[in-house]
Amino acid sequence: MILLLLNLGLLCLLLKLTSFLIKKLSKNKFSKFANLNDEKNPYFTVGFLHPFCNSGGGGERVLWSAIKALQDAYPNCICVVYTGDKVDSPDEFIKKANDRFNIQLSPTRTQFVYLKFRFLVLDKYYPVFTLLGQSLGSMLLGVEAFLKFIPDVYFETTGYAFTYPLFHYLANVAVCCYTHYPTISTDMLENVSRQVSTYNNRRLISQSQILTKAKMIYYKIFANIYSYCGRCSDCVMVNSSWTKGHINNLWSLAYRTQVVYPPCDVKKFDAIFNNEKHDKNFYISSVAQFRPEKNHQLQIRALGKFLQKLNELNTPKEEIEKVRLLLIGSCRDQDDQNRVDNLRALARELNIEDKVDFKLNFSFDNLLINLAESAVGIHSMIDEHFGIGVVECMAAGTVMLSHNSAGPKMDIVVPYKGEKTGFLAEDADGYAECLLQIYQMSHKKRNQIREAAREHVQKFSQEKFNENFLDAFNNFCYTKFIFNAEKRD
Template sequence: MTNWLVLSAVITVTTVIAQAVRLVLMVINGWRNRKKAVGVFHPYTNDGGGGERVLWCAVKAIQDENPNLDCVIYTGDHDASPDSLTGRALDRFGVKLIHPPKLRQVVHLHRRKWVEETTYPRFTMIGQSFGSIYLAWEALCKYTPLYYFDTSGYAFTYPVARVFGCKVFCYTHYPTISLDMLSRVRGRSSMYNNDSLIAKSALLSRFKVIYYTLFSWLYSIVGSCAHLAMVNSSWTQSHIEKLWGIGARIRRVYPPCDTSRLQALPLEKSMKPPKIVSVAQFRPEKAHPLQLEAFAVALKKLDQDLPRPKIQLVGSCRNEADEKRLQNLKDLAIKLNVDDHVEFHKNVLYSDLIRLLGGAVAGIHSMTDEHFGISVVEYMAAGAIPIAHNSAGPRMDIVLPEDGKKTGFLAQSVVEYAEAIIEVIKMTENERLEMAAAARKRASMFSEQRFYEDFKAAVRPIFYDGTK
């Protein structure tokens, strides 16, 4: 029996050593075979949101800044091909790549389930973060570039890329954990990222505070591994500076908004009926139910002599959970008795999005602590008066006065949103045109051209610094 235990221990130790040696050899081989390329880590290349627009605009900016660098896309979408990705960039976002990706420049990842939220019913945040390490290991073993560029917020992959000898830079849309999230848990506020069961329990809330505190400590360590961190707003910048402690390596680069094409749309809008557009992925944090509830309240309070508005919810569905959320919204519209005044548009083409924006007198947005708010800028550029959540990006960067004139409305509660909707409908044509013109002027500072210029200025020192 003793001999068998000794033999088992020897086999176990030998196996562990063999695996460790194998991993070391894989890393060394990766170091030796690093390609002159930028590896873009974006596991969901079909999410259809602002993050995907940033992806393709960033790829185009890199191609323009350094044509000698290949751009390799790490994707977990198994049906993604060079042609389909190039087509998505153009059809969904109007971005024409300078050099369409070649077959070898699309690296398929087969372990994406390890970053999917459904894999972790509990401790989702840390589960996805550690899962991203495994996914990044797969990516870098398959193709090791000189530069590793994360566009999806997987900060736990940065140490892995550093191990493979890559220069690491990222575009951070929002921190995985923020000080605001921690304060909500401490205050026991129920929200999409804080289950009501936990919020009601002092003990569970205490445990979650410890969990969040530990996670924020880990997040600060991995985030500090970035050689360059681009952030999309003042709100995100303030949080990343506090969490990662690398202020000198942080650059604010506002996301690319197609303001030029949208600004060509007429400011004059049809009021028969007045249309309110909502552009957002069908995700829980986008708070679509609040929009429908506010719309229902507004319809009840509108004077009878005023036109009945219509709301158009436009968004993409990433998975079955999003599809279910969309169906729940349709059911809610029926329950609120506003279904005759509500339209749903799923996974629309970019040309259709422009048409919908062009016909809207207002655009509604309801996510709390939206890191930036590309859709809010798009509303303003298209001449649709924004009704946005009074927090983070919309409040700090976007819906600000222009030449002393108001550019839109900020709201938080159902009542405040309803009042803003009513105010837009009640405006005279001259009042609406004046506000829409001021909003359009404000939106011009978030153009695609500005993104290209700021992005290239940020990455230039990384590309032309000879040190590794």
């Protein structure tokens, strides 16, 4: 026993020594890119763990927006991105951020550290115990990041909480995170406990008492480890009230957790609003990737029930001809294509295949054209943590119909100045009833909802993100760990 304790003590000492040496080597690694004469804002580095930084999605918009905000606020801040993406030149990342999001980063103060073991966080390597496998894989990826560079502030933006203890205890640096959704939540535990079959609780498990109990034990153990790792954070930013509630429940860090809504390019969508075009037909647009959790089947079933209601009301055929469901989304791989094929089959089964249009891998310009001609925006994911697609549809001027849960329910499709901003529903019957209400509304009433919604979603703009992000960073990180720190040589 004494020998074991000695070995553990030596291991801890070795790790601390390694950390000390890496910090020394890291200290002036990027100093040539900073203005070291600025005494008011001493040179410091913020390391962002974002292994897939070249993807071009909502998570990447948050990453580049955060870096831009820090560079504008602190002239001596150098942002270092840990990434597994291999490109010919780091300038490609900066160019893509500008082209895709119109975010102009400082080429000298945006640096990259390349990680070789990114494959360890891919879910395809963990067909069972996926959460645990990916989390342990992220820890090993975090070790690689730790060994290559230790920043003054470690900022995690992709949900890899198992990396926090490495930088908190061994590197002894400030740990910040922007959490899009909890890796595990009480909702997931409830679904398993109630034996509900969902995209992350297979029918094989949900129909077995023994497997359900085993999965509950696994989830509870994982939740405890996840909670421990999360409590290593010094600054926690979350993307919605729903996420905040779950993170507070798991991590118990309410006093240093702040909602910072993700930046949405509402100006671009706001610019296409044309109240005459929207109601020329009754197009219902869905903007979402073809992933299982997006629940496109619900939209198709709701359309079928809605069309049935129109027929029962003896709606003229020429008016029914104006109704269409536009499923706009990207197909990333064969799995996505298989899901699209299944959705086509469902539309044929319901006899409405001529009413459902699949708009696959659409360009951004074509997306804007379709939204400008749509009367309704529809979104059906259960427990969508935020819902950027919902915000974009509202900014574009569609009357929004979303699922009555999580981000859309708590933050987005909420009354604004006493006016309705959209509709919420939970099942195909509820969606169909809401579609009928919108269909029967006057043009004037629809526009009242649209105007209230478009004004309301300005709170999710790029400018608001910058303001709220810097407020959280200043309060929980900069003033405590940077401003009073010893200046660099």
